[in-house]
Amino acid sequence: MTTAGCSRRLVLLCIGDSNTAAYPFRESLWRRLRSFRGGVKLLGNLGMQGTTGGRIGRRFIGDWRHEGHSGYRLTRSTTATVDPATGTFTAASSGGIANHGAVVFSSTGTLPGGLLADRVYFFTAVSGTAFRLSATQGGPAITSYSDGGTGTMTVGLGLVEMWPGLHPAYDEPPDIVFLKAGTNDIIGGATAAATLSAMGTLIDQVSATYPSAEIVVCSIAPFLPGSATGGSWASLAAVRDAYVAGLPDLAATKGSQVSYYDTAAGLSAGNMSSDGVHPLWAGYVSDADAYGTVVECLGCASNSKTAPRAITTRAATASVVLAANTAVVTIPYAHALSPGRDANGNQVDQSFAVGFWHNPTALPADSAVRALVKYGTAHPTGYMIAHRATGGNGGGILVYLGTSGSGVISGATAASYSGEALKLNQWARVWVFFDRAKLQCGLFINGRLVLWAPIPAAWTITEQSPTYIGRISPFNAALGLTDGFALAKGNHLTVDNALDYCEADYYDGILPPGVTAAYSLADGTGTVAAPTSYGLPNGTLTGATWSAAGAVPKTGIDEVLP
Structure with missing residues (x-):
């Protein structure tokens, strides 16, 4: 080799x-x-x-x-004739012929005047065995040729037949x-x-x-x-x-x-x-x-890089320890923490994103759902990001969103569930983007897009609820260390600029556009989790504790990269 x-x-x-x-x-x-x-x-x-x-x-x-x-198959072809005055071809068989599909032509004689061998064309105006061609995918049809060619014209519809073009x-x-x-x-x-x-x-x-x-x-x-x-x-x-x-x-x-x-x-x-x-x-x-x-x-x-890439790193600080099923950090309602409100408290249906660090010390049992971050008193009136095991994949992330059952991204369907997303005893930076314009949800682990799933329906989040990090009935807390919560909102948030958020940290007092709330979760003592961003309420630890300051450095590693 x-x-x-x-x-x-x-x-x-x-x-x-x-x-x-x-x-x-x-x-x-x-x-x-x-x-x-x-x-x-x-x-x-x-x-x-x-x-x-x-x-x-x-x-x-x-x-x-x-x-x-x-x-397309490895090998497939048919024959065709063309009316040079209209540019319309008629094939012997319609199999494999579809709008926007690629095709290459050859002939035992000469191709129609203007049609080139060793070049890819694209089907357009397909109707049964009749079709026209375009020079570019989705481009305008070629409407005439100078002549109809000679010999037998072959329509190459397989990879083997198309390779010369x-x-x-x-x-x-x-x-x-x-x-x-x-x-x-x-x-x-x-x-x-x-x-x-x-x-x-x-x-x-x-x-x-x-x-x-x-x-x-x-x-x-x-x-x-x-x-x-x-x-x-x-x-x-x-x-x-x-x-x-x-x-x-x-x-x-x-x-x-x-x-x-x-x-x-x-x-x-x-x-x-x-x-x-x-x-x-x-x-x-x-x-x-x-x-x-x-x-x-x-x-x-x-x-390639000789070591796994550190997507984002924070200085070693204290972290919230969710060691018990009932452990939770509760942050009282504020407009800045609501995905459905603007700065003045007006209802706004908009895109938003939720970010946090997590280091699991235990993986959920199969089919168990353990809450990481939740807004709303009862699912699914707001959003919830959970740690879930399905089919033995203990590290998965599950996302709920909606104002009714039809608005939920359910982990029961694999299309909206990412298995093995979090690794035991390893820090990961998690961001979930809810893109209202596309009605889709993007899940990023350490800056890497691991899931992009459609949202069944548009959302309207009207509830003025606390934000919960950890336990929220009926879901037990996701066990492990948690750090650095942030919320961003506004319709400027799309997957096009997601990396600007995934690969940054927001706890030095300078917040990028759209980040309306940030909590370092690094206080280290007492039961208060103070906000990093100005004017927000303190969070309260219940059943949760602090790790020792500097005990665990936080470096999100994209293990998939070399």
């Missing part, structure tokens, strides 16, 4: 289907690799589609490009190429042997084009029991398993440039969606982490 060119910017090409296109995967991969000193560049003809949860700011992904073609768009060669495809071939009826053969052809094409690149063949997601249209795809699990079992041997026959990695090893029922073939956000994070591990194993560790 050769070493990728990691002394400079790392250039990655990720080829695949919807599981490569999905925004949660691409965002997680970008964050996984952001510590590389030379930076990371992604290649691809595609950019904005596959953004599950809507577009999220470029602060999170610095490069949108990818080669994840949703619904994909790579000419890349402005530099990749260091590493990831190949993860085959799911749609199997769903379409291909055997394991046929799918392995198609992957072998794609490997040959890529290695011939980029003989110095590392090529990594990846496993595909498991076919679990689900609710796919037309019946569960789990019936095809044996074909998928046979295909994946054959990938290591396939890679071994292709020489030292090609390797295999089981990137799907971390996928299971707990982090897979109901269709059985697409991961949930946590599954995409697992997949991206596996890609990152591969990059490090290919000799790029010398280009």
Whole structure:
């Protein structure tokens, strides 16, 4: 195995289907690799589609490009003719033809005048077997050609058929190429042997084009029991398993440039969606982490930071100790502490964010919910951030929000639950962003976005309640050390500027815009937790104690980064 060119910017090409296109995967991969000193560049003809949860700011992904073609197989093609006067094509089959999908053309003779080989076009105005083309995804249709061409025109709809048109768009060669495809071939009826053969052809094409690149063949997601249209795809699990079992041997026959990695090893029922073939956000994070591990194993560790990155650090101070189930810090109501009020106490439905430090000394029992921070006397009239175990993942974070049951982000659905978010006896900086404009909730652990989930309904928080850190009936306290609570609010708060809050500390008396309340929780003696920001009420410790001053330094470490 050769070493990728990691002394400079790392250039990655990720080829695949919807599981490569999905925004949660691409965002997680970008964050996984952001510590590389030379930076990371992604290649691809595609950019904005596959953004599950809507577009999220470029602060999170610095490069949108990818080669994840949703619904595409390794190999697929049909033939077509064109009316050059109208620019309308008629295909022999409609399979694989959909608006915004990519396509490459070839011909036994000549292509229609103006249509180029070795170039990617995009479908538009699709109606059955009829379609037009656009030069850019979502761009205007090409409405005429100078002639209809000669010979038989082939419409390339698979990755193999499209490769001659994909790579000419890349402005530099990749260091590493990831190949993860085959799911749609199997769903379409291909055997394991046929799918392995198609992957072998794609490997040959890529290695011939980029003989110095590392090529990594990846496993595909498991076919679990689900609710796919037309019946569960789990019936095809044996074909998928046979295909994946054959990938290591396939890679071994292709020489030292090609390797295999089981990137799907971390996928299971707990982090897979109901269709059985697409991961949930946590599954995409697992997949991206596996890609990152591969990059490090290919000799790029010398280009990365040599130690885990300290996202944010506070000087060692005392902290609140929540050692008993009933332990709580209660902060009386103030307008500045209410997500639903402005400075004058007027009702405002707005975005807001809650931040705090936590160091768990015990993980919740399975299915237990232990409160970290809560606003409102009875869930779900305000918000609650809790420590929860589900399916054995003891470190998870659960978020509730809403004025009725329909407004709750429930941890019962894995799409809104992040497993293994907090580590036992380790400090973590937690921020939860409630973005009203997008109706979505973002969970950040040590500056890393680990969950971005839709909120079922718009919220209106009218209650004028205390803020509780720890126990709030009927939920026991999350056991451990807690520190540094802050609340920010206002519709300027979006995921686009979240890192400005996640990677800062707010307890030196200087608060950034929108932070209306801050408590250091570092007093060290007595039962009073004094505010850092001016004009707020004191909090009161009940059943909670203080750790020794300076006993525990607080450094949030993003363990996922090298």
